[in-house]
Amino acid sequence: MMDQLTIDNVQRLPATEDEFGGVVVDMKEHMDVDVFRTLLKISMSRWKLQGKKGIWIKLPIYLSNLVDTAVKEGFWYHHAEPSYLMLLNWLPETVNPIPANASHIARVGAIVFNDKGELLVVQEKMGPLRGVWKISTGIIHQGEDITAGVVREVKEETGIDTEFVEVVAFSQEHNVFFGKSEVLFLCMMRPQSFEIKIQETEIEAARWMPLEEYAAQLSVQEQGLRNRIMDLCNAKAERGYSGFSPSPVTTDSNGNPSFIYFNKEDL
Amino acid sequence: MMDQLTIDNVQRLPATEDEFGGVVVDMKEHMDVDVFRTLLKISMSRWKLQGKKGIWIKLPIYLSNLVDTAVKEGFWYHHAEPSYLMLLNWLPETVNPIPANASHIARVGAIVFNDKGELLVVQEKMGPLRGVWKISTGIIHQGEDITAGVVREVKEETGIDTEFVEVVAFSQEHNVFFGKSEVLFLCMMRPQSFEIKIQETEIEAARWMPLEEYAAQLSVQEQGLRNRIMDLCNAKAERGYSGFSPSPVTTDSNGNPSFIYFNKEDL
CATH class of the missing domain: 3.90.79.10 (Nucleoside Triphosphate Pyrophosphohydrolase)
Known part of the structure; x- marks a missing residue:
């Protein structure tokens, strides 16, 4: 596994902020599982400190190798379509108000x-x-x-x-x-x-x-x-x-x- | 990895047939990734010979370690809810007529x-x-x-x-x-x-x-x-x-x- 300094200099998760105080990680490039785990841990700590709320990770199906890691870090499934899986984590202590999948x-x-x-x-x-x-x-x-x-x-x-x-x-x-x-x-x-x-x-x-x-x-x-x-x-x-x-x-x-x-x- | 004879004697995927000529694999127990891959390959060969059509795999979120293997074996996502992911594979050469996820x-x-x-x-x-x-x-x-x-x-x-x-x-x-x-x-x-x-x-x-x-x-x-x-x-x-x-x-x-x-x- 790479050490934190190297990773910070090399890679970050491709994240954007949404209008509801959340963050959307839109993964498109292949990434080593261990790198992904380390980057996700670092990012989560930062987002918690920043008071972020809903954290989304969109994983295209060709990145199915990263699903298990996201789940192990506390994410759950929000919805899936044939080409991708959307995972969600709600950081605040409050009840998650994010609407469920289409019903x-x-x-x-x-x-x-x-x-x-x-x-x-x-x-x-x-x-x-x-x-x-x-x-x-x-x-x-x-x-x-x-x-x-x-x-x-x-x-x-x-x-x-x-x-x-x-x-x-x-x-x-x-x-x-x-x-x-x-x-x-x-x-x-x-x-x-x-x-x-x-x-x-x-x-x-x-x-x-x-x-x-x-x-x-x-x-x-x-x-x-x-x-x-x-x-x-x-x-x-x-x-x-x-x-x-x-x-x-x-x-x-x-x-x-x-x-x-x-x-x-x-x- | 276990050899086929041992697996056949020991384990099978928990599968039932549906009313549309398909098969539903409803995974509940933890399973080693290599065992899952081998059982899935064997089962897929058998289902193809039997003329089965839509093959479903329901993976609870606590079995997220098996998602990548199912995808590598040709399955794609059909839908997901917070507690599980449903994968699908359509075996015939014909166009997949299975309705999409809720819209x-x-x-x-x-x-x-x-x-x-x-x-x-x-x-x-x-x-x-x-x-x-x-x-x-x-x-x-x-x-x-x-x-x-x-x-x-x-x-x-x-x-x-x-x-x-x-x-x-x-x-x-x-x-x-x-x-x-x-x-x-x-x-x-x-x-x-x-x-x-x-x-x-x-x-x-x-x-x-x-x-x-x-x-x-x-x-x-x-x-x-x-x-x-x-x-x-x-x-x-x-x-x-x-x-x-x-x-x-x-x-x-x-x-x-x-x-x-x-x-x-x-x-």
């Missing part, structure tokens, strides 16, 4: 009717709903708007082009995937094309189905949410049901729009 | 009026909105219902007991926290108490504010979402605006309820 998956379900009042339904190749006719659903990608995600999913699964109309309902369910919760946004979509072309890898079949036929298979299983879909379809068709439709709002300093969804008809 | 944070904002039509507002001690009067907001905990989370947040920040009425709007914003997106549910709440008692650690001040006074400070900054809140308050007060209110549905095999939110007045 929800966002899923969309598409309610698409053609001119004959038939509902677009699919059968999935795998999973618990295999063999059941259901609306097209899918997971929103990271950074993807709900409106864009539901158009993409319907297109991928069925080949149908659609236009976003509104969110008619949403649900929240827990323990869906590794303890994470899910918000499902049920979206009313207007079809722009009608010829079905299924995604062979995930979808067994897709078709336009009369609503009575869809209703008839509901008695078997999972009545709750699927019956609600029926009620919503009927309310939309017969009584001018109002859902939430999107409106852009500017929220970040770069002027990037995000969307707020509300009942425009009542506003 | 969204769920936040709630509470619109609470007292009998005089005054809005409950707070000033936060830290962050970009420091010094601005705003509605009480907070992050939903993992596994927590929206309805429960917003009641908890208002109580924690202001001491006010409230009853959930409905979601009047929601927004989706990207790149909020380590690249993750956020869904903010704006909730109309009915106060059950009126005496304010602030949370000293996070909140600088809280008060009941006439809506005109709240509106007057809006011209300064971040008009988009905050002006929408004003519009929604006015629409709710004057024109009977309909939001989405929750209704329990049974979704999982244990009969646990989750909630679907929709426009009940139109249904």
Whole structure:
């Protein structure tokens, strides 16, 4: 192991301060494990004296050899993505107020009717709903708007082009995937094309189905949410049901729009 | 390193099969790094021959010494929580269809009026909105219902007991926290108490504010979402605006309820 004087002259951890009194160590270069341990010990002492709070270490997956050392020095996992692991240490004696990792998956379900009042339904190749006719659903990608995600999913699964109309309902369910919760946004979509072309890898079949036929298979299983879909379809068709439709709002300093969804008809 | 015969007689990785043709290795006991490497190599060969697909390794944080070996054997990070790291390897030549880690944070904002039509507002001690009067907001905990989370947040920040009425709007914003997106549910709440008692650690001040006074400070900054809140308050007060209110549905095999939110007045 190198002595402290040599290390101080040679290397430091690549650290920047954040706006909450913390420090972010963004490791990019390969580093010997013993050097990393020594530098981390020295840095931690300094940060404690300086009254720093949250200390973050971002380790790319190609630096997985340093994970064990960071843990042994008191760090724990905050989150991980395929290409990196983020570790955290909270120095003050107070309770760590840093928000946990993302807690929800966002899923969309598409309610698409053609001119004959038939509902677009699919059968999935795998999973618990295999063999059941259901609306097209899918997971929103990271950074993807709900409106864009539901158009993409319907297109991928069925080949149908659609236009976003509104969110008619949403649900929240827990323990869906590794303890994470899910918000499902049920979206009313207007079809722009009608010829079905299924995604062979995930979808067994897709078709336009009369609503009575869809209703008839509901008695078997999972009545709750699927019956609600029926009620919503009927309310939309017969009584001018109002859902939430999107409106852009500017929220970040770069002027990037995000969307707020509300009942425009009542506003 | 032990020879293969000895290992086969002595130890195996604690693996179970999942319902999607995959294998889950749930490591709990300490294991020598060299033994782990050898067992993993043998197991991987066997799983490839068996046509297995997704191979998961769950490593508790006290087994951080094994992370580097798993990565060197071709695994990558899927997600991490404070107490464990989940690694994944996809054996087939096909594209990995396994959903990514959770992508969204769920936040709630509470619109609470007292009998005089005054809005409950707070000033936060830290962050970009420091010094601005705003509605009480907070992050939903993992596994927590929206309805429960917003009641908890208002109580924690202001001491006010409230009853959930409905979601009047929601927004989706990207790149909020380590690249993750956020869904903010704006909730109309009915106060059950009126005496304010602030949370000293996070909140600088809280008060009941006439809506005109709240509106007057809006011209300064971040008009988009905050002006929408004003519009929604006015629409709710004057024109009977309909939001989405929750209704329990049974979704999982244990009969646990989750909630679907929709426009009940139109249904």
